[in-house]
Amino acid sequence: MKQYTVAVLGATGAVGREMIKILEERNFPVGKLVPLASARSAGKKLPFRGEEVTILEAREDAFQGVDIVLGAAENDVAERLAPAIVQAGAVFVDNSSAFRLDPKVPLIVPEVNPEDVSWHQGIISNPNCSTIITVTAVNALNALSPIRTMTASTYQAVSGAGASGPIELMEQVEALSQGKAVEPKVFSHQIAYNLIPQIGGEQYQGYTSEEMKMQNEGRKIMHLPALKVSCTCVRVPVVRSHSISVSLHFDRPVSVEEVRAAIAAAPGCLLVDDLAGKRYPMPLDTSDQDLVFVGRIRPDLTDPNGVCLWCCGDQIRKGAATNAIQIAELLVK
Numbered sequence: 001m002k003q004y005t006v007a008v009l010g011a012t013g014a015v016g017r018e019m020i021k022i023l024e025e026r027n028f029p030v031g032k033l034v035p036l037a038s039a040r041s042a043g044k045k046l047p048f049r050g051e052e053v054t055i056l057e058a059r060e061d062a063f064q065g066v067d068i069v070l071g072a073a074e075n076d077v078a079e080r081l082a083p084a085i086v087q088a089g090a091v092f093v094d095n096s097s098a099f100r101l102d103p104k105v106p107l108i109v110p111e112v113n114p115e116d117v118s119w120h121q122g123i124i125s126n127p128n129c130s131t132i133i134t135v136t137a138v139n140a141l142n143a144l145s146p147i148r149t150m151t152a153s154t155y156q157a158v159s160g161a162g163a164s165g166p167i168e169l170m171e172q173v174e175a176l177s178q179g180k181a182v183e184p185k186v187f188s189h190q191i192a193y194n195l196i197p198q199i200g201g202e203q204y205q206g207y208t209s210e211e212m213k214m215q216n217e218g219r220k221i222m223h224l225p226a227l228k229v230s231c232t233c234v235r236v237p238v239v240r241s242h243s244i245s246v247s248l249h250f251d252r253p254v255s256v257e258e259v260r261a262a263i264a265a266a267p268g269c270l271l272v273d274d275l276a277g278k279r280y281p282m283p284l285d286t287s288d289q290d291l292v293f294v295g296r297i298r299p300d301l302t303d304p305n306g307v308c309l310w311c312c313g314d315q316i317r318k319g320a321a322t323n324a325i326q327i328a329e330l331l332v333k
Contacts, residue, residue, distance in 0.1 A: 002029060002332070003030065003032075004030060004068055007062070007068070007090070008035050009072060010036070011046060012055065014316060015321050016072035017046070020046060022321050022322050023325060026329070033048050036057070037057070042057040043055065060084035063085050066085075066090040069090050069092045071126075071324075085123075091123075091331055092124070097128065097213070106124050107124075108125070108126070109127060109139075109323060117330045124327055130213070131214055132318060133292050133311060133312070133319055135222055136266075137244070137313075138150070143262070145250035145305075147224060147249070148250065149227070149229070149248075149249040150218070151246070152229060153233075154233045155245075156234065158235065158237065159316060164186045166239045169191050193237065195235065195236055197234045211233050240314060241287045246308065246310070247300050249306045250305045256307065263309075269293075274295075286312040288314060290318045292312070294310070
């Protein structure tokens, strides 16, 4: 099998490290790994396949001879380095939001729209983590009847805010247990024993930037340009794995039995739906693996053409790192 030179941009962050772990785990044909990070990390080592690989500074001249760049850096870094990546002849699979809505850039969830890889022009975008988890869960239902509208509430783990999120949660729990005051730094309010119903800044009529991603990215991924989504994004004191409550509205009535059968057969999904047996998707069960668990399937009592469900997925893996590597696997097939 052909071997590829793969660069990981942002290799020292939570998603970058997970990308390196999953490249090894999935036995991706890496002939050479090139970890890239800021100047302060250059020269340090990262483990890969039983060896140590030296981190290089992420500069415009770092991409010569590279076949695939997996991006785990912020928007400004992705935008600055993307021209150099494309000019070097590499394909940039980018986890930032910089290019997601660019009409010239495919936005891919491999279980949903793998065919869109074919029209890339050197850049492919990885969607938002909650969007990936949600569309993986609901895309098979769109084949039963087109999804017209969707109401979603996301319950997003603190690790979605980066490696400092879980640290702040744990520190606050410890401080409060000792009767000490807490001072939020990562989050806008105390996150321990609390929910924060804002992720991102206001973007449209009171909806935040994170909330609008579900509609704007969902339309592009599922090829549903008229899809309407109302979304509320909430930060919750859970360490890992995002959960999403979804109400879907179709052209026709869709039975619970149809939905369960479609989810059970859908790639990337695991049906976990037994209310009497107290079996349903939960963050603890979905962490550190790549399936999206789907359950709590029931009729929407407000709409005869509606169905409600609950899904959970690991936002660091399937919601970011694994999805990017699945895209790279499509490229090398």
